[in-house]
Amino acid sequence: MKAIVYDAPRSFSYRDVAEPKVEDDEVVIRVRACGLCGTDLHIHEGEFGPRFPLIPGHEFAGEIVEVGKAAGNWRAGDRVVANCNRACMECFYCRRGEQLRCENLVAYGIQMDGGFAEFMRIKARELFSVSGLPWREAVMVEPTACAVHGMDVLDVRPGADVLMFGAGPTGQVLAQLLKRNGAARLTVAAPAGPKLTLAERLSADRVVAVDRHHPEAHRAALRDISPNGFDYVVEATGAPEMCAEAVRQTRRGGTVLIYGVYPEPATFPVNPFDVFRNEITIKGSFAQIHDFGRALAYLETGQVKVDEIVTHEFKLKDWGKALEHSWQRQGIKSVIIPPGGS
Amino acid sequence: MKAIVYDAPRSFSYRDVAEPKVEDDEVVIRVRACGLCGTDLHIHEGEFGPRFPLIPGHEFAGEIVEVGKAAGNWRAGDRVVANCNRACMECFYCRRGEQLRCENLVAYGIQMDGGFAEFMRIKARELFSVSGLPWREAVMVEPTACAVHGMDVLDVRPGADVLMFGAGPTGQVLAQLLKRNGAARLTVAAPAGPKLTLAERLSADRVVAVDRHHPEAHRAALRDISPNGFDYVVEATGAPEMCAEAVRQTRRGGTVLIYGVYPEPATFPVNPFDVFRNEITIKGSFAQIHDFGRALAYLETGQVKVDEIVTHEFKLKDWGKALEHSWQRQGIKSVIIPPGGS
Amino acid sequence: MKAIVYDAPRSFSYRDVAEPKVEDDEVVIRVRACGLCGTDLHIHEGEFGPRFPLIPGHEFAGEIVEVGKAAGNWRAGDRVVANCNRACMECFYCRRGEQLRCENLVAYGIQMDGGFAEFMRIKARELFSVSGLPWREAVMVEPTACAVHGMDVLDVRPGADVLMFGAGPTGQVLAQLLKRNGAARLTVAAPAGPKLTLAERLSADRVVAVDRHHPEAHRAALRDISPNGFDYVVEATGAPEMCAEAVRQTRRGGTVLIYGVYPEPATFPVNPFDVFRNEITIKGSFAQIHDFGRALAYLETGQVKVDEIVTHEFKLKDWGKALEHSWQRQGIKSVIIPPGGS
Amino acid sequence: MKAIVYDAPRSFSYRDVAEPKVEDDEVVIRVRACGLCGTDLHIHEGEFGPRFPLIPGHEFAGEIVEVGKAAGNWRAGDRVVANCNRACMECFYCRRGEQLRCENLVAYGIQMDGGFAEFMRIKARELFSVSGLPWREAVMVEPTACAVHGMDVLDVRPGADVLMFGAGPTGQVLAQLLKRNGAARLTVAAPAGPKLTLAERLSADRVVAVDRHHPEAHRAALRDISPNGFDYVVEATGAPEMCAEAVRQTRRGGTVLIYGVYPEPATFPVNPFDVFRNEITIKGSFAQIHDFGRALAYLETGQVKVDEIVTHEFKLKDWGKALEHSWQRQGIKSVIIPPGGS
Ligand SMILES: NC(=O)c1ccc[n+]([C@@H]2O[C@H](COP(=O)([O-])OP(=O)(O)OC[C@H]3O[C@@H](n4cnc5c(N)ncnc54)[C@H](OP(=O)(O)O)[C@@H]3O)[C@@H](O)[C@H]2O)c1
Ligand SMILES: NC(=O)c1ccc[n+]([C@@H]2O[C@H](COP(=O)([O-])OP(=O)(O)OC[C@H]3O[C@@H](n4cnc5c(N)ncnc54)[C@H](OP(=O)(O)O)[C@@H]3O)[C@@H](O)[C@H]2O)c1
Ligand SMILES: NC(=O)c1ccc[n+]([C@@H]2O[C@H](COP(=O)([O-])OP(=O)(O)OC[C@H]3O[C@@H](n4cnc5c(N)ncnc54)[C@H](OP(=O)(O)O)[C@@H]3O)[C@@H](O)[C@H]2O)c1
Ligand SMILES: NC(=O)c1ccc[n+]([C@@H]2O[C@H](COP(=O)([O-])OP(=O)(O)OC[C@H]3O[C@@H](n4cnc5c(N)ncnc54)[C@H](OP(=O)(O)O)[C@@H]3O)[C@@H](O)[C@H]2O)c1
Ligand SMILES: [Zn+2]
Ligand SMILES: [Zn+2]
């Protein structure tokens, strides 16, 4: 079958590889679409601990073509996605029930072969049916599941004033979930452009344009909206400097969610007197491991709309072009379509 | 001024009483509308500890006509509602910051004169501006504030499967808040009729008709929707027998919210083995004391729609008719309009 | 090897059975001691879904005698206990991270052979080292782990007034944990006798004698201690009638923990008006699945003392006598010692 | 009466001032002892918004000498302390029930006259009886109440591994409370000396000496104790550089409590990638407003021992010497004794 294979950081090729063989507790799927996400750019650089050679792609969706002997009730033809993260069940964290914190976490598309290929094999117990979703929406189950976990971590109190920085694909999903999880008033702040416009249409009560080089403008606009700050501020840009901005916009007793993925060595300054005096909370949310079911509930009922988030499609062989497109920050979200895909 | 005055349980008259005199930290408002709620029926019977003689009415909204010397920035003409509950700040509970549990709680319309009158006086610090709401919606701030407190108590986890019994005015507000606070899938179960139809239009993903005398029907329908029960079940009928029904519909690890007001001596049977084995939680939510601000946020932004909930208006002098109408379970919610009211 | 084998409810014999054979990811242990707990009495009656033929015993401790090829770093001679519950990782609950609520939960001593035998086999990933504990204390790791989970469920606010009904072995552990987890003032109420005396010595700030037939006495004593009730009330007798007593003793805003195992059909009456008006919470705590590590921390540091709880030892062959002794409510806790055991 | 009066920052004198006159809802107490705390050093510098002229002192304890007409059941001779913080009940935060976050918070000893005087007047509803505590322990109710609030904020999960930096008077109280609120294993890290020794005697399971200039030593020691860090890390030194150290010592999923009072402009660097990847939480705890009752429960039952924390006494007229003594970091905690005091 055809696949994108990385042999080392930044070194990939589109080539023929052996088709996966199903194990008893597994299925093989034909990949119909696989989302390209920021994490794939990190993996391209060799970050996040990838195992080489590697077929990346963790936002895959496809059709079952082969079913192992002990793979439950799944049938060829079933439309599925799968939870991409697998915990070891043996480490310190797994044994105390914190599998997301597993010391040996592995993921399809990082340590196991992923969805930038015609076929892939998956443990049956990791599958979820997406019979009701178009392929372009099915690739969004994984980022939505991460965002649902973000909601768990943030734990918004009913009726809150919420601010989010960032309006990329992840921000769009987070914003819709925030409106479904306690944000009575949601402000989205991001650079002006189609992303911010989409947030305004899909979720935000108020939007504020951010000028990367002139924070005074968005600060003044936010002060107008809520002079004493916000109950919750979600940082979803991935820019370290915006973390300090997030803390600055937080009301007494408020919470900042650090949701982006930041350059590993970057830091931002925190004022401990303010944290103490204003009882600010700063928290992080990392990926997800048990949240596909709830993400599906939001997507299937149309409460989280992702159709307009996926703006571009690339053929699997055009992976290089898709990367370029991403680096140039064009469109909102791209999807990779393998041969035979949708 | 004209007012409805109770001299004893069930003994009321529409008569002239002295107009209230403003204290320094108070305002006097002309009442423009005042909701009739189930609590008023209890007060009619002398329940909930009323002080006689009493002008009832705790869901009032009106216009400021007089401002005390130390009443802050309020101005004549301001459109306002007010938090109806006042804690003593001295008892065991108040001193530990649990003012809703105050041993000496008093309320407008129960121990202090309320809104079934042309005028009433209110502490300035209890006021909230409703400049953006029509009077018929402004009377719904208080029940919405109670429901916001219910959301705090219920503390819904994001993406939950939620069931609510009851579709009265309170149920309508709760249902809309549930969809804004974690319920990815909301089922409302209540007797068939206009209330259930309104819930379907305003909030519920699914509705189920309840036949008071044949629970098998709604049980089967609920089993179809969620075979292993619901994460959260809200009891909002006020019928004790529905409390047991609520527990029965709860999934392992799930929570039942006892939100109704029940006949004081009634009980329902709970199976402690099930509570233990399935780790069920049963909780109660009582009124509110700090939640008007958040209720307003939901109402002003149209996220909680109450326009269609208020189905009937009665003149103040027709209080007796309004009572009759309520006892006969007609309409959804009635509003009392004093002379000069809206 | 010798073992107690049940072929059906109430039908057991002490007989020779084949020794267990180790699988790759397992070890075999020589059982040195195994606690007798209330659950074993239920299993004797065929309750809790036992698989027959069955060797019961889930509170086992022993020495490793054989190590599978893929059983990690364990060595023959290591002193161990093991988490007795195993989730399927495939059901609705497991897939959303709630493994304790697994629809297919199995346990050593219930669906898998347990510790009333000379040897048993155990998955390596379920083992915990008890190098620092005498055998009679090591059998208490499992009930302590359950009690730690109870603490998680109860989630005591710092500085609370806590009441517990019951002073059996489980109550003794709960009481010590309560003092380590938020109970500034702990009252234990149970029938007078050595159990209550032990609670007074080990943990309780106050003890109150309960007369099963005359609740007025303990009610008066509890009213003296805390006239408006307790923040948390733990029901640890297993008697359904004490559940209602627990609710009655709960302060506004308080929480009742239903910790006992009750006859399956029993119910107790709950007054929904009180639950609503006083915002009472009623919760259940069931077993545990991830909490051995924390139980060990409490036992190894002597913060939970169990030495005096284990009052009797029986030889494996005397299982019938141990049962009789339990039914007659003698002693506090009995331990079964297989041949070659401690 | 005699008092220490500040007319401006750093400008104080010991002089005669008029005795306070009781209002109806107040009492006057003869101050028997008043603790000197770090906050007083800030007030000396004019920080924390003091109103001048000011009698400082917020950790006062004394005997009632005069009772206002509406001051409830208090009697001359009653031994009391009082909650030193008062919220306005009118601002945004107060109206939503967050009185600790009041925009107009005032305190005895900061904006109202405090306890460095022979007499002071106090609202009756702010009083708490300390009939069972010696004066030197009664002055510790206020810092203990702050620490109880810290426990609320930290919200320790049962059975946790906890690390605290700092072993001053506040650290001593926090450490004892941590052992009573979830810390199965508590490590205290502070400069070697009598403070660390006292922590070892009163509360810590392990102590680690901190060398201010060589963090490698305590880092290695902490790694030995818990190689993957701690579930909770409490920063109680007030040194900004120790905040970063606290984050560094936090385990995946762990929480840092910023409990110190830091120089207002200081910052510490936070790595957002770590916060995200390890799901670290950073929180602040500020003072208290409703927690005297629970602090008393811990002190009266001897669960928090403060006798050895108070190491020095100074006469009121020797306030200058007491300040010097504090700046030189001598002793652990000093108490000021007015004429006629204990
Ligand atoms: N926590 C998790 O589990 C998780 C899961 C998925 C993704 N993530 C992370 O979440 C972040 C957002 O993901 P995404 O897919 O939405 O990313 P994205 O497509 O890169 O979008 C980022 C958004 O932030 C804006 N932005 C970027 N830098 C900014 C700056 N310096 N100042 C102001 N705005 C700035 C962008 O504006 P323009 O595009 O207009 O420049 C865009 O609106 C990323 O860091 C991603 O890695 C985290
Ligand atoms: N916790 C609080 O703070 C708070 C605040 C406000 C109200 N409440 C209480 O909340 C409850 C609901 O308030 P509401 O104003 O919505 O009341 P409502 O107008 O009486 O509505 C009750 C709803 O429950 C249904 N119902 C009544 N008895 C039933 C039974 N035996 N079986 C099935 N359905 C039944 C009614 O159906 P039909 O009308 O079609 O018969 C209606 O849909 C009341 O008990 C009220 O006192 C509580
Ligand atoms: N939730 C869980 O995960 C879990 C785990 C382990 C055990 N449990 C359950 O927890 C309960 C306590 O366990 P245990 O081992 O301590 O049991 P136990 O040895 O039977 O002790 C029960 C205690 O309650 C007292 N008691 C019994 N019936 C009473 C009544 N009607 N009124 C007042 N006091 C009464 C007993 O007094 P006398 O003995 O003096 O009569 C004794 O002090 C049991 O139901 C057990 O099955 C639950
Ligand atoms: N959040 C609140 O509500 C609240 C309430 C009360 C107090 N506080 C604050 O809590 C902090 C502790 O109070 P306290 O009364 O215990 O203060 P303290 O007497 O100054 O004690 C501070 C402790 O931290 C140690 N320490 C100081 N600087 C250090 C450094 N750079 N590295 C390592 N250790 C260092 C000190 O060691 P040596 O003394 O041996 O040098 C001492 O053990 C203060 O900042 C205080 O203002 C906060
Ligand atoms: Zn793991
Ligand atoms: Zn009160």
Ligand SMILES: [Zn+2]
């Ligand atoms: Zn399962």
Ligand SMILES: [Zn+2]
């Ligand atoms: Zn205030």
